[in-house]
Amino acid sequence: MGGAALGDRPALSGLYGPKQPLPVLVQPLGGESTGSFVNRLAHGQGLHLDQLLTRVGFGQASRDPQRVRAYPQLTEMYVNALGLEYLATLCGLSVQTLQEALPSLEQRHLLPEGEEAVWKWPLAPREGHLVPLCSGCGLLRGVTELVWMISPGRWRMCARHLEWTDDHRSSEPVTVSLERVPETVSAQQRRETLQQHFGSVGGQLFADAFQVVVYCWTCLPDAERWVQRAGSVGLEAFSVRAAPLVVLPEAAQLAKRMLDFERLGERDRSLREKWLAGVRRDMAAWGVDADVGIEPLRQWLSHHREQPAQLGPQNSHAGGSGTRPVRLPGSHEFHAQPVWDLGELSCLRWQLGQSACEM
Numbered sequence: 001m002g003g004a005a006l007g008d009r010p011a012l013s014g015l016y017g018p019k020q021p022l023p024v025l026v027q028p029l030g031g032e033s034t035g036s037f038v039n040r041l042a043h044g045q046g047l048h049l050d051q052l053l054t055r056v057g058f059g060q061a062s063r064d065p066q067r068v069r070a071y072p073q074l075t076e077m078y079v080n081a082l083g084l085e086y087l088a089t090l091c092g093l094s095v096q097t098l099q100e101a102l103p104s105l106e107q108r109h110l111l112p113e114g115e116e117a118v119w120k121w122p123l124a125p126r127e128g129h130l131v132p133l134c135s136g137c138g139l140l141r142g143v144t145e146l147v148w149m150i151s152p153g154r155w156r157m158c159a160r161h162l163e164w165t166d167d168h169r170s171s172e173p174v175t176v177s178l179e180r181v182p183e184t185v186s187a188q189q190r191r192e193t194l195q196q197h198f199g200s201v202g203g204q205l206f207a208d209a210f211q212v213v214v215y216c217w218t219c220l221p222d223a224e225r226w227v228q229r230a231g232s233v234g235l236e237a238f239s240v241r242a243a244p245l246v247v248l249p250e251a252a253q254l255a256k257r258m259l260d261f262e263r264l265g266e267r268d269r270s271l272r273e274k275w276l277a278g279v280r281r282d283m284a285a286w287g288v289d290a291d292v293g294i295e296p297l298r299q300w301l302s303h304h305r306e307q308p309a310q311l312g313p314q315n316s317h318a319g320g321s322g323t324r325p326v327r328l329p330g331s332h333e334f335h336a337q338p339v340w341d342l343g344e345l346s347c348l349r350w351q352l353g354q355s356a357c358e359m
Contacts, residue, residue: 017082017085017086017089017117018055018086018089018090019089020089021089021090021091021092022041022044022045022090022091022092023045024044024045025044025091025092026040026041026044026091027141027142028091028093028097028098028101028102029101029133029138029141029143029147029149030100030101031101031103031149031150031151032101032102032133032147032148032149032150033072033076033077033102033103033104033125033130033148033149033150034076034077034078034079034102034104034105035071035072035075035076035077035121035148036072036146036147036148036149037101037102038052038053038056038072038077038087039069039071039072040143040145040147041090041091043145048065048068048069049068049069049071049072050065050068050069053068053119055086055090056079056083056086056087056090056117056119057079057080057082057083057086057116057117057118057119058116058117058118058119059118059119059120059121060120061121071121072130072148073130073146073148073169074130074169075121075122075123075124075125075130076104076121076122076124076125076126076130076150077104077119077120077121078104078109078110078111078119078120078121078122078126079105079110079111079117079118079119079120080110080111080112080113080114080117080118080119081110081113082113082114082116082117082118083111083117083118083119084098084099084105084110085117086117103127103128103150104125104126104127104150109126109127125150127150128150128151128152129150129151129152129153129154129167129341130148130149130150130151130167130169131148131149131151131153131154131155131156131165131166131167132146132147132148132149132156132165132174132175133146133147133148133149133156133165134156134158134160134161134163134165134175135161135163135175136158136160136161136163137158137160137161146174151167152341153341153342154166154167154244154341155167155244155245157178157184157185157188159185159188159189162177162178162179162185163175163176163177163178164176164177164178164184164233164245166241166244168241171239171241173234176233176234176235176245177233177234178233178245180232180233181229181232181233181245183249184229184245184246184248184249186249186252187248187249187251187252188248188252190252190255190256191206191248191251191252191255194206194255194259198259202259203345204345204346204347205255205258205259205262206251206252206255206342207342207343207345207346208255208258208300208346208347208348209251209252209253209254209255209257209258210244210247210248210251210255210342210346211296211342211343211346211348211350212251212254212293212296212297212300212348213247213250213251213254214243214247214343214350214352215292215293215295215296215348215350215359216247216250216283216286216288216292216293216296217243217246217247218352218354218355218356218359219292219356220288220289220292221237221238221243222237222238223286223287223288224287225246225286225287226246226247229242229245229246230242230245230246233245240352240353243352244352250282250286253282254279254282257275257278257279257282258300260275261275261304262304272301276294276297276301279293279297280293280294296348296359299348300347300348303347303348304347
């Protein structure tokens with residue numbers, strides 16, 4: 001679908017819908033949640049969210065206005081086709097422009113058609129996670145209030161403004177400064193480089209590495225470096241919220257090790273043990289008992305040791321100097337739908353937040 005400008009003619013809204021835009025127009029941000037945008041649209045008119053919803057259509061919401069006003073940070077708003085037309089008219093945009101900007105207004109997410117415009121706020125977003133936009137990025141786009149994005153992962157990092165945001169909506173602070181943990185910023189950059197060079201395979205290997213380190217953190221959250229990192233950014237040391245931020249540097253280091261393993265070719269027992277010995281040394285440097293960390297690594301090897309890595313021809317994901325992408329074994333080929341988080345992308349199936357005995 002081609003792009004559309006702010007001045008595009010809005011869609012017709014039917015006989016009983018709104019006929020003209022609201023007095024103050026608000027621009028949606030690409031990737032923003034519908035609930036976040038409608039909330040900002042209301043505030044632009046000097047209204048609260050609950051006061052604007054009746055103009056978008058019909059729906060069932062709490063009788064407590066304060067609860068309704070908290071919806072954008074808790075769940076996502078969905079509309080049917082007529083509700084989408086109502087919204088397009090209210091904000092002075094075309095239906096196409098709204099659908100291109102707001103993921104939850106895509107055709108596949110529209111509620112069933114009916115004779116009335118309808119909106120709903122289910123218990124959770126159908127897809128992705130509600131994560132705040134970096135405040136610095138918001139200011140660059142002229143937005144001073146909190147913006148909620150539909151994010152593929154549970155957290156977002158802005159290397160430009162050194163801010164970390166996540167989906168722990170009731171926790172303070174809303175944004176976390178990364179100025180005192182440059183190693184975490186560097187780890188995210190190495191993750192992005194891995195994905196740029198090796199496409200989906202790079203993402204899968206990083207996800208595997210992250211899962212292994214999550215296992216270690218779950219069993220040994222008191223490792224000194226992890227406790228220090230959490231404290232330096234003002235987060236509770238043993239909180240699940242702090243875990244991704246504090247373990248990311250070790251995950252990036254392990255991902256490089258895993259890539260080296262995948263490129264070994266033939267993998268006899270001696271090569272595997274030599275590789276494991278190198279990772280054990282890494283874990284000792286992290287302050288983690290390698291006897292704990294070896295368990296998830298052996299699980300990973302059980303998925304990856306059966307066949308040598310297959311090197312394909314160079315493509316758009318390949319790096320320079322003859323770098324070629326690695327094709328991972330079948331354990332990574334079960335995803336029928338787009339993957340929305342690191343735990344889902346990995347062949348190691350536990351999730352951050354599970355207890356050690358559940359892993």
